[in-house]
Amino acid sequence: MKKIIYQFASAPRVTKQALLVFLDVLAFPVILWLCYVIRLFNLGAEVIPGISHGVILVTLFSVMSLLLTGVYHFIVRTFDEVFIVKLAIAVCCMMMVLYGLNAFSHAYVPMSIPFMFGFMMFAWVWCSRAFIRFIVKATLHTHVGCKRVAIYGAGDAGQQIAAALHRSDDHTPVFFIDDQTSLHDQIVGGLKVYSRDKALRHLKKHKIDEILLALPSVGRTRKSEIIQQLESARVKVTELPGLTQLVDGDIQVADIREVDIIDLLGRDPVPPISHLLAKNIQNKIVMVTGAGGSIGSELCRQIIKNHPKMLILYELTEFALYDVEKELRLTATCEIIPILGTVQDQQKLERIIEQYHVQTVYHAAAYKHVPLVECNPIAGLKNNSIGTANSLNAAVKKGVETFVLISTDKAVRPTNVMGASKRMAELYCQAVAETKPKTQISIVRFGNVLGSSGSVVPLFRQQIAKGGPITVTHPDVTRYFMTIPEASQLVIQAGALGSGGDVFLLDMGEPVRIQDLARQMITLSGLKVREPNTIEGDIEIAYSGLRPGEKLYEELLIDQENTGYTEHTRILRSFEKHYPLQEIQSVFSRINQMTAVADDVDWALSQLEHYVDGYKRSGEVRVN
Helix, strand or coil, X not given: CHHHHHHHHHCCHHHHHHHHHHHHHHHHHHHHHHHHHHHHCCCCCCCCCCCCCHHHHHHHHHHHHHHHHCHHHCCCCCCCHHHHHHHHHHHHHHHHHHHHHHHHCCCCCXXXXXXXXXXXXXXHHHHHHHHHHHHHHHHHCCCCCCEEEEXXXXXHHHHHHHHHHHCCCCEEEEEEECCCHHHCCCEECCEEEECHHHHHHHCCCCCXXXXXXXXXXXXXXXXXXXXXXHHHHCCEEEECCCHHHCCCCCCCHHHCEECCHHHHHXXXXXXXXHHHHHHCCCCCEEEEECCCCHHHHHHHHHHHHCCCCEEEEEECCHHHHHHHHHHHHCCCCCEEEEEECCCCCHHHHXXXXXXXXXXXXXXXXXXXXXXXXXXXXXXXXXXXXXXXXXXXHHHHHCCCCEEEEEEEHHHCCCCCHHHHHHHHHHHHHHHHHHCCCCCEEEEEEECEEECCCCCHHHHHHHHHHCCCCEEECCCCCEECEEEHHHHHHHHXXXXXXXXXXXXXXXCCCCCEEHHHHHHHHHHHCCCCEECCCCCCCCEEEEECCCCCCCCCCCCCCCCCCCEEECCCXXXXXXXXXXXXXXXXXXXXXXXXXXXXXXXXXXXXXXXXXXXXXXXCCCCCCCCC
């Protein structure tokens, strides 16, 4: 028997349809006979007297009605509400045929027969398919190895994904979880609905492997709260994508994805102010330095959405430039110019700006990995500080309208060369702005962006996939976090708010303890943290010690008092001290001529200690 079922399950679709037609051809004459037996209370009743071959005719019409309405397109594993509607239409057509035979032929068809036949035809088709479905699933899919899923959200999305999971070979929906009190202990789509607290008590009993969030319209803040409430369950949490990705309403098992920690740490975004987004971009020629980096590439994506006349991608790394250009060309409506070049080449920058008549420059090119710059201080200063000076000099000389420097919270009271080099870049921009050039100069300072090449999130994912341990530098280390799209949109808007030499700060929300981030990522994977000196748990968190130049806490402000609000609720303006341009230029001139010998490094670091508030060289700086 099992062999026959295996053959049926693996047969071509046409063969399965032919088998269903054959079963119906056998069943419909019996159904019609039963209708007459019940109606006339006579086992020997003649079926459709008055016309010859009436049974064959009715059977043929019944099969044709099912074919024409597409009922046979629904193999037993996929019938649903649409199947019911199509079957109902086919049944109605057959009832009309029987009434027609009675009215326009000599056939004897009592008035109750069409109704009885329609009811029994519907019941046969539905029940036969359900029975075959049950037998096939019981034989082939005993749910051994299937993921048992609890669905959080009994709304439309939850019901759609439950129906999809019922048809899946790999997942089995067990029950719903919902916060709506009126649904508790009710049956929705064949599954019971539990409150969150009750569901958590039933997870072990029902051997739940995964909790699926079917809440596509819920905000990040609420989603984060739900995840925290589910942490004690030690069950993997997955989700459906947001509403914008489910616009067609056709939810499938393939739509299930891992819960992105980025969605949880990022806040609910504030809608951008449209005129600020468009001011320096729409119908303008825009250049992005460091266009292949995490921030640079996202800036390019946001710029493309605001319809520039031309976008120039200026990037040092060949593959990064190729990659971002290829992606942008898929959606761009403007001309895209890829330029391989370094920001340490001012002449080339001037030539590019002049050749293409650039109006707006977003300067995102920088070395940003703290330990690497700590090991290569002169290279870091030349790229981050001198590179910024070269880019700004070229922009001012060639009459660029707007120049925006992308800075970092590590520039505030830095303990590392990377942060100090970015603060020196800020000081140069402020000094040039004091000379009142035609170019509007702005500086935008913000913290870590989630998912960037320097973010801990991709590293933690890799470490969890390998079974751990997750490496955290210190139990108390905290950082500000923001999603790359939100940061890029705010950078563009901040640049439009500038009046000259402004330092803008992006509201990063509350700082996050990296240890807590690691623990949450482990929990989302359905695993447990292995605490020190225990053998229980799955993933250990190992503390490696602060890296060279790393701080426990990051800051966004040098002077807490000199801060003002702007038109945008998440953009602040800071008023900070600066130095005369000639003084900064003399320092930059000497750094630009340096080689990485001990005396040069010592002098450069002494200048950083003088000009950058809070900077003290660490013993980890090397002569490389």
